[in-house]
Amino acid sequence: xxxxxxxxxxxxxxxxxxxxxxxxxxxxxxxxxxxxxxxxxxxxxxxxxxxxxxxxxxxxxxxxxxxxxxxxxxxxxxxxxxxxxxxxxxxxxxxxxxxxxxxxxxxxxxxxxxxxxxxxxxxxxxxxxxxxxxxxxxxxxxxxxxxxxxxxxxxxxxxxxxxxxxxxxxxxxxxxxxxxxxxxxxxxxxxxxxxxxxxxxxxxxxxxxxxxxxxxxxxxxxxxxxxxxxxxxxxxxxxxxxxxxxxx
Amino acid sequence: xxxxxxxxxxxxxxxxxxxxxxxxxxxxxxxxxxxxxxxxxxxxxxxxxxxxxxxxxxxxxxxxxxxxxxxxxxxxxxxxxxxxxxxxxxxxxxxxxxxxxxxxxxxxxxxxxxxxxxxxxxxxxxxxxxxxxxxxxxxxxxxxxxxxxxxxxxxxxxxxxxxxxxxxxxxxxxxxxxxxxxxxxxxxxxxxxxxxxxxxxxxxxxxxxxxxxxxxxxxxxxxxxxxxxxxxxxxxxxxxxxxxxxxx
Numbered sequence: 001x002x003x004x005x006x007x008x009x010x011x012x013x014x015x016x017x018x019x020x021x022x023x024x025x026x027x028x029x030x031x032x033x034x035x036x037x038x039x040x041x042x043x044x045x046x047x048x049x050x051x052x053x054x055x056x057x058x059x060x061x062x063x064x065x066x067x068x069x070x071x072x073x074x075x076x077x078x079x080x081x082x083x084x085x086x087x088x089x090x091x092x093x094x095x096x097x098x099x100x101x102x103x104x105x106x107x108x109x110x111x112x113x114x115x116x117x118x119x120x121x122x123x124x125x126x127x128x129x130x131x132x133x134x135x136x137x138x139x140x141x142x143x144x145x146x147x148x149x150x151x152x153x154x155x156x157x158x159x160x161x162x163x164x165x166x167x168x169x170x171x172x173x174x175x176x177x178x179x180x181x182x183x184x185x186x187x188x189x190x191x192x193x194x195x196x197x198x199x200x201x202x203x204x205x206x207x208x209x210x211x212x213x214x215x216x217x218x219x220x221x222x223x224x225x226x227x228x229x230x231x232x233x234x235x236x237x238x239x240x241x242x243x244x245x246x247x248x
Numbered sequence: 249x250x251x252x253x254x255x256x257x258x259x260x261x262x263x264x265x266x267x268x269x270x271x272x273x274x275x276x277x278x279x280x281x282x283x284x285x286x287x288x289x290x291x292x293x294x295x296x297x298x299x300x301x302x303x304x305x306x307x308x309x310x311x312x313x314x315x316x317x318x319x320x321x322x323x324x325x326x327x328x329x330x331x332x333x334x335x336x337x338x339x340x341x342x343x344x345x346x347x348x349x350x351x352x353x354x355x356x357x358x359x360x361x362x363x364x365x366x367x368x369x370x371x372x373x374x375x376x377x378x379x380x381x382x383x384x385x386x387x388x389x390x391x392x393x394x395x396x397x398x399x400x401x402x403x404x405x406x407x408x409x410x411x412x413x414x415x416x417x418x419x420x421x422x423x424x425x426x427x428x429x430x431x432x433x434x435x436x437x438x439x440x441x442x443x444x445x446x447x448x449x450x451x452x453x454x455x456x457x458x459x460x461x462x463x464x465x466x467x468x469x470x471x472x473x474x475x476x477x478x479x480x481x482x483x484x485x486x487x488x489x490x491x492x493x494x495x496x
Binding site: 020021022023030031032033079080082083084085189213216217220223224227228229231232233234235237240241242 | 268269270271278279280281327328330331332333437461464465468471472475476477479480481482483485488489490
């Protein structure tokens with residue numbers, strides 16, 4: 001009995017923020033000049049979420065419904081009309097209708113990476129240049145639906161796919177070992193978690209950089225102890241360089 | 249009328265240090281578990297060299313002549329006999345007879361990257377998995393011989409080749425723009441210089457991390473201003489994580 005959305009409304013994308021160009025701070029594309037399109041809304045609620053302003057529906061009023069053309073216009077404005085990498089993040093960008101953004105952007109020479117926990121598969125995943133699957137470890141208090149995850153993997157065939165796992169502690173680490181063992185075909189990136197994520201309303205909140213660096217060193221040591229040489233270990237550069245500040 | 253070296257002596261490699269496994273802290277292979285073989289001796293003397301203990305002949309007594317088999321034995325010991333990436337660095341590793349190290353290592357499943365300024369070409373460059381060409385910018389006070397550099401590029405055909413340029417200031421930056429323009433086929437990595445490199449005898453010397461981070465932010469801004477989106481900008485993670493400490 002609910003309201004039936006008009007065609008145009010169904011194709012609107014809820015956008016939390018569009019910013020850049022700056023470098024991608026983490027993962028497989030670390031260091032690559034990127035404009036970020038962060039969508040609003042998430043089917044997860046990770047215990048240590050570092051993007052609550054794009055997740056918690058309390059912030060829904062700050063999310064702007066935009067058409068694909070609106071989004072690409074803003075990306076083109078920020079990038080001076082020169083193609084570069086666009087990172088689709090969130091929230092969970094996989095719950096948004098992004099096919100048309102990718103189509104429009106590709107036509108102008110832009111590349112697209114999307115990062116998702118792997119809970120919702122979309123047919124247009126295969127149109128991406130890179131699909132980053134980042135299943136959430138035990139410390140998140142989330143439960144991975146592996147059938148849904150495998151559906152994402154199947155949907156992403158044609159894109160470069162990588163596995164990125166955030167690690168806070170030994171339990172997460174052991175979990176990552178198991179998960180990586182299930183997906184030996186995926187290039188693997190491990191990332192120490194930021195235990196001082198910003199509260200959604202305060203991007204000047206201080207990062208415990210000493211603690212973040214210590215966790216990175218611990219993770220490197222742990223990987224080397226286990227001779228887990230297939231894993232690539234990378235920190236979040238943007239946290240080191242810009243703290244919790246948004247828009248960089 | 250100098251001494252004629254015996255065959256075996258000519259094939260000895262001067263090694264400053266072999267350490268790891270740890271992560272590669274910079275460049276294209278950032279985050280990849282790696283054992284480093286740092287050779288002793290260099291045909292350059294960069295103004296801001298961060299590895300003087302492997303460059304200055306005052307430290308020659310600390311360099312050990314080793315056979316290829318000696319080196320791979322030590323790499324295998326450090327890596328627990330499990331293949332991983334070996335980074336050949338220096339000094340300038342290109343002035344050492346490393347063909348046999350690569351041959352032996354490949355037979356055991358090890359991969360090899362070599363980083364050189366591009367002043368001396370070797371036929372065995374083509375046997376590498378990755379050749380990192382890092383021509384030195386004006387702040388180094390060195391003068392690049394571009395014919396020699398192009399000979400390195402020719403010798404490296406068959407290896408993945410990348411260009412890595414260290415940048416200290418605006419003059420270096422403008423120089424990097426020119427150089428990158430000459431080699432559009434090479435993936436490009438820019439790296440802010442460490443203006444507080446360790447003196448060769450003191451690896452506990454403090455890094456000006458605030459200054460290093462500021463230079464990284466400046467370089468990111470500079471690249472974005474120019475819409476130089478082909479450049480990938482990465483810091484030296486090991487400096488952030490372990491300071492000037494050697495062997496990590």
